[in-house]
Amino acid sequence: MKFLPFIFRNLFRKKTRTALTVGSIAVALFLFGLLVAIETALNAGVDVAGVDRLIVRNKTSLIMPLPLAYQERLRQIDHVNEATFATWFGGIYQEPKNFFPQFAIDTETYRTLFPEFVIPDDQWQAFLADQEGAVVGKLTADRFGWKVGDRIPIQGTIWTGTWDFNIRAIYEGSRGGDDESQFWFQWKYLEERRQTSFGGGTVGWYTVKIDDPDNAVAVSKAIDDRFANSAWETSTETEAAFAAGFAKQIGNIRMLIMSIGSVVLFTLLLVTGNTMAMAVRERVPELGVLKTLGFGDKTVLFMVLSESLVIAAVGGALGLGLAKLFTLGGDPTGGMLPLFHLSSGDMVLGATIALVVGLVAGSIPALTAMNLRIVDALRRV
Amino acid sequence: MVSIDGREHRDSLVTVRNINKVYRRGGESIEVLQGLNLDVEKGEFVAFMGPSGSGKTTLLNLLGGLDTPTSGTVTVDGDEITHMSGKKLASWRARHVGFIFQMYNLIPVLTAFQNVELPLLLTKLSKAQRRQHVVTALTLVGLSDRMKHYPRQLSGGQEQRVAIARAIVTDPTFLLCDEPTGDLDRKAAEEILDLLTSLVTDHGKTILMVTHDPLAAERADMVLHLDKGVLVEAVEERAAP
Numbered sequence: 367m368k369f370l371p372f373i374f375r376n377l378f379r380k381k382t383r384t385a386l387t388v389g390s391i392a393v394a395l396f397l398f399g400l401l402v403a404i405e406t407a408l409n410a411g412v413d414v415a416g417v418d419r420l421i422v423r424n425k426t427s428l429i430m431p432l433p434l435a436y437q438e439r440l441r442q443i444d445h446v447n448e449a450t451f452a453t454w455f456g457g458i459y460q461e462p463k464n465f466f467p468q469f470a471i472d473t474e475t476y477r478t479l480f481p482e483f484v485i486p487d488d489q490w491q492a493f494l495a496d497q498e499g500a501v502v503g504k505l506t507a508d509r510f511g512w513k514v515g516d517r518i519p520i521q522g523t524i525w526t527g528t529w530d531f532n533i534r535a536i537y538e539g540s541r542g543g544d545d546e547s548q549f550w551f552q553w554k555y556l557e558e559r560r561q562t563s564f565g566g567g568t569v570g571w572y573t574v575k576i577d578d579p580d581n582a583v584a585v586s587k588a589i590d591d592r593f594a595n596s597a598w599e600t601s602t603e604t605e606a607a608f609a610a611g612f613a614k615q616i617g618n619i620r621m622l623i624m625s626i627g628s629v630v631l632f633t634l635l636l637v638t639g640n641t642m643a644m645a646v647r648e649r650v651p652e653l654g655v656l657k658t659l660g661f662g663d664k665t666v667l668f669m670v671l672s673e674s675l676v677i678a679a680v681g682g683a684l685g686l687g688l689a690k691l692f693t694l695g696g697d698p699t700g701g702m703l704p705l706f707h708l709s710s711g712d713m714v715l716g717a718t719i720a721l722v723v724g725l726v727a728g729s730i731p732a733l734t735a736m737n738l739r740i741v742d743a744l745r746r747v
Numbered sequence: 748m749v750s751i752d753g754r755e756h757r758d759s760l761v762t763v764r765n766i767n768k769v770y771r772r773g774g775e776s777i778e779v780l781q782g783l784n785l786d787v788e789k790g791e792f793v794a795f796m797g798p799s800g801s802g803k804t805t806l807l808n809l810l811g812g813l814d815t816p817t818s819g820t821v822t823v824d825g826d827e828i829t830h831m832s833g834k835k836l837a838s839w840r841a842r843h844v845g846f847i848f849q850m851y852n853l854i855p856v857l858t859a860f861q862n863v864e865l866p867l868l869l870t871k872l873s874k875a876q877r878r879q880h881v882v883t884a885l886t887l888v889g890l891s892d893r894m895k896h897y898p899r900q901l902s903g904g905q906e907q908r909v910a911i912a913r914a915i916v917t918d919p920t921f922l923l924c925d926e927p928t929g930d931l932d933r934k935a936a937e938e939i940l941d942l943l944t945s946l947v948t949d950h951g952k953t954i955l956m957v958t959h960d961p962l963a964a965e966r967a968d969m970v971l972h973l974d975k976g977v978l979v980e981a982v983e984e985r986a987a988p
Binding site for chain 2: 368369371372375376378379651652655656657658659660661662663664665740741744
């Protein structure tokens with residue numbers, strides 16, 4: 367502790383250089399924080415996916431529908447406890463940037479299959495009683511300032527025209543990563559209004575609850591075999607695999623983030639390493655004096671490493687703090703990343719990365735300082 | 748009594764026996780010190796003179812444990828330092844040696860107070876005790892009013908005074924001075940030499956000093972000449988004050 371003032375004095379020796387290095391680390395860790403938040407948001411569905419739920423979709427494509435009649439046939443397959451369905455609505459609220467997912471759901475079964483979404487019973491009953499009723503996640507309700515009883519006009523894009531909904535319930539997720547951005551309304555309302563256009567008698571996809579997660583592979587195969595060679599062949603997978611596949615539609619985000627992150631961190635290593643190397647090179651005679659006064663090799667090593675670690679810690683704290691502040695502002699994309707947040711675990715990971723960078727970057731200059739021969743160092747005065 | 752004859756002296760503080768130092772550059776061996784013997788008693792002020800390359804600074808480095816001899820031994824106050832490990836030697840230097848350099852070698856980002864405090868950071872003294880020691884040392888060199896000044900805010904003579912305060916703050920066994928007046932004008936040099944002399948006469952310090960300056964050498968109890976790595980003779984002895 368008594369060396370700390372000396373370490374700080376050395377850091378302020380070249381204020382501009384120290385500030386720029388701290389800034390580099392802060393920018394890199396800020397970027398790290400954002401990338402991790404994006405990655406978390408994109409994979410949120412994977413993390414919270416039910417282990418006992420399967421998604422059954424049209425084998426050709428997710429955007430192709432399945433017949434309503436499949437619900438009863440799915441229930442008859444062994445190990446299937448229940449089957450519910452939903453259809454993607456894809457409407458616009460006021461303007462396209464106000465994106466949030468809207469599903470027309472089977473009101474009789476949906477709540478049973480997704481118990482993680484908590485809805486007050488009276489609100490749910492009000493939703494069931496109103497054909498134009500809607501349930502909205504807390505995140506979206508807060509985003510637009512909606513409350514129960516509000517009437518919300520949504521502009522249809524697949525099924526055109528203005529669709530008016532009455533907010534009857536607001537749900538909250540019971541787990542940390544649950545998606546609170548969804549908007550549900552009655553599938554029957556969709557079915558009734560679209561009779562004049564297209565898609566009648568179909569649903570977007572089914573969600574199937576099975577009795578035991580261990581049966582997931584066998585049940586998936588049984589479902590797809592059941593509908594093979596029909597006009598509406600299916601592709602069944604676990605909810606986690608479905609969510610991961612959905613995220614991959616945007617690209618291999620994890621790989622992209624890892625690549626960018628690695629390049630940034632490597633550059634950071636060079637920047638910090640260069641700073642510390644310069645700092646040691648300039649101070650060779652002083653380090654020789656310290657050793658002359660009795661400072662041991664390990665003390666000198668510790669002091670140089672400490673400088674590097676302090677730079678990394680300050681830069682890291684600054685960058686991660688800014689990233690946290692940024693993510694506290696919520697989804698910057700207007701709905702594409704509803705679970706945009708930087709978790710405590712990722713903050714710790716970022717801080718660890720910063721300190722490792724500081725340690726690695728400072729190690730060579732510190733070893734150089736430690737191994738300096740006094741007589742050689744003093745000769746450079 | 749300073750002696751270079753290599754015979755046993757019971758009261759020696761510093762004992763150098765048959766010391767050799769050989770540097771190897773490329774394929775060539777350069778013998779800087781050759782079979783040198785020296786005995787210095789406590790409270791003596793010894794000056795080493797000689798032409799450049801004669802081995803004065805090398806001898807000082809060996810006496811201060813900054814370098815190791817190729818052969819021979821250096822014993823200070825009973826400690827044989829030539830075979831100490833690097834760690835032990837560092838700790839020994841902190842306790843027993845005060846260094847004063849030609850270029851002062853103060854740390855520019857530290858104040859005079861902090862520079863003098865540096866060697867005390869290696870001790871177990873409390874902050875208050877360190878402060879007391881630093882104030883005493885700076886007062887002794889006449890700079891109690893410059894404690895918060897940085898080296899760049901001090902004159903050369905004042906910087907060297909701070910360096911002397913740093914050297915004496917741990918109350919070391921002896922002081923090693925390498926051209927302490929080499930970078931100073933005559934007036935400042937006289938002040939520094941007065942200070943060094945008073946450390947010997949008033950405080951009983953032992954000083955070994957390398958110098959090119961005959962006026963500085965005049966202050967010493969004994970002047971030894973080094974020529975081609977050999978201490979040739981004791982040529983001068985200052986009268987006791």
